[in-house]
Amino acid sequence: MSDRIRKKLAILADAAKYDVSCSSSGSNRKNTNKGLGDSSASGICHTYTEDGRCVSLLKILLTNHCIYDCAFCVSRKSNDVQRAAFTVEEVVDLTMNFYRRNYIEGLFLSSGIFKNADFTMERLVRIVKKLRLEHKFNGYIHLKTIPGASQELLTEAGLYADRMSINLEMPTEAGLKLLAPDKSHEDVKKPLDFIQNSIVRYKEEKKILRHSPKFVPAGQSTQMVIGATPETDMEIMYSADAYYKNYDLKRVYYSGYIPISYDSRMPIIGSQPPLLRENRLYQTDWLMRFYGFDVSEILNPKNPHLDIDIDPKLAWALRNMEYFPIDVNTADYKMILRVPGIGVGSAKKIVEARKFGKLRSDQLQRIGISWNRAKHFIRCADSIFQLNSPDAFKVKSSILTKGNSKYLKIPQNQLTLF
Structure with a gap:
């Protein structure tokens, strides 16, 4: 690996660490035609599947250049950080070389938005197509959906990625407007809805056409930043519950806000993210998904906050x-x-x-x-x-x-x- 690529990797892997929606559960893509990798094979580190297996993913951004100025994001355009960008070929080569050395078993690929949504999404799609078609890579691929990208690009991405995700960012529209005025939850709902409808359509086609392709077999997920805006635990979990029900999400991730650099729009908190609150939200999420609890049983106007000293x-x-x-x-x-x-x-x-x-x-x-x-x-x-x-x-x-x-x-x- 050249020094130039190593430097890019250091910058873009570090920038990607704030995205916690890195999961590899739910896919069963098989290795065919003597290709490389198998997303259902056992792994070695970094992220866990539904059955408890530990799987390693190369987790990077395509670029940390971004046209948006979201106060909570390390890659926002006003932040004074070192910028870098991979080419399509560089990401493909890194993934294949790391896989051959047994460093990874899959790829988690996100990106800052440079120029516009379609320009960025088109490059992400080219990467996954090259991996699947040219290099016969059958390992796990988690691809970030770029808000505002065309339906044609989303459809193409869904045919090659195992999981796709798009970050909700803040639990409520009001919180998002406070810290990211150029974004809206509607920009998230539209691709979530389109991809979910496409998943259902392709599953129906599979019943009729045996060789109909898979479409995002591991489903969709999203992520919320917790603690940067003043939502109650009830508002957070009611929002998560609505997205689970409306878009059949596989996971909602809750990321405790980390003060990355000073911004007057952000709250002043200690250097540590609210990990205990984050943990309580995940426990509540688990009760909703696996224990048969309705969210209103756990959180309601009479009890809008989760207990700190005991689990929900x-x-x-x-x-x-x-x-x-x-x-x-x-x-x-x-x-x-x-x-x-x-x-x-x-x-x-x-x-x-x-x-x-x-x-x-x-x-x-x-x-x-x-x-x-x-x-x-x-x-x-x-x-x-x-x-x-x-x-x-x-x-x-x-x-x-x-x-x-x-x-x-x-x-x-x-x-x-x-």
Whole structure:
């Protein structure tokens, strides 16, 4: 690798690190005709698939030149940073050379917008076409959608990329206008809608035409910056819920705001992003996607913010103690999922195991539930602990003060219920 390419790589890989929507789950592109790579093969580092495999992706920008001046972005046109741009051939060569050396198994490619949306998107499409058609590369490719790009280019990109994503940037339109007045959520909704409709259309065609091509097989995702604008947790998650439902997104990513450089439009916070809040948002997202919770059960006008000291599942249970305790030997799967300390895998094991006899506490612990939390909300065959008159404050206090609790340890006199 030449010094010139190495310098470009250092600049454009560093600029790409702020985009957290780097995921490789959901694709099953196979290797054919003795090509290189296989997006369903096991990986080595950097990002995780749905089944827990770790996959490495070359994560870069095509360029950090940009015509926009978004206050939160390191690549904004007014920011005094060193600029660089790859050529199409340079990105293709880097990807192939890194793959052959077993450094990576796929590519995450984004870009600043230079000249206009179509000019930028056309170059991104040329890169993925060269990889697929000329180099027979069958590894994973995650391609960023450029807002404002033509439908023709989006269609072409979708035929070669495994996943596409476009950043929502801020959770609300008001927040976006505050920090990026040249952008709007409508510019994001249009390509999301077009790509989602195309995914559905190609799937229908596949039922009729056996050799109909795949179109964005791993679906779409988006990203929000959290903490740069004053939205409540409720506003953030209601926005995420709407995008999940309207555009069938695979993931919404929540990126804690990092003060990159001074801008009078941005809030003054410490050097660390709001990681605990970010984590609580991801936990809420998980409850919505895998645990059957409606977002309004977790966040609503009465409870617009997530608890800092406990996770959202426990917080919901403490606010709804009238549902507990449940009998794990008779309760349905959906209710077992709502018990703090019982995950999806454990809930499935409980439902299967109880077919062969009533479950006791020792069996539940061997299944893998978090007994110190779950015991407050369940009954089993040998239950001694009976929660006949549940006291949410006492339950919360007990959980937080347990020596092995994963929750924050705080003094008793600082405990609050909601």
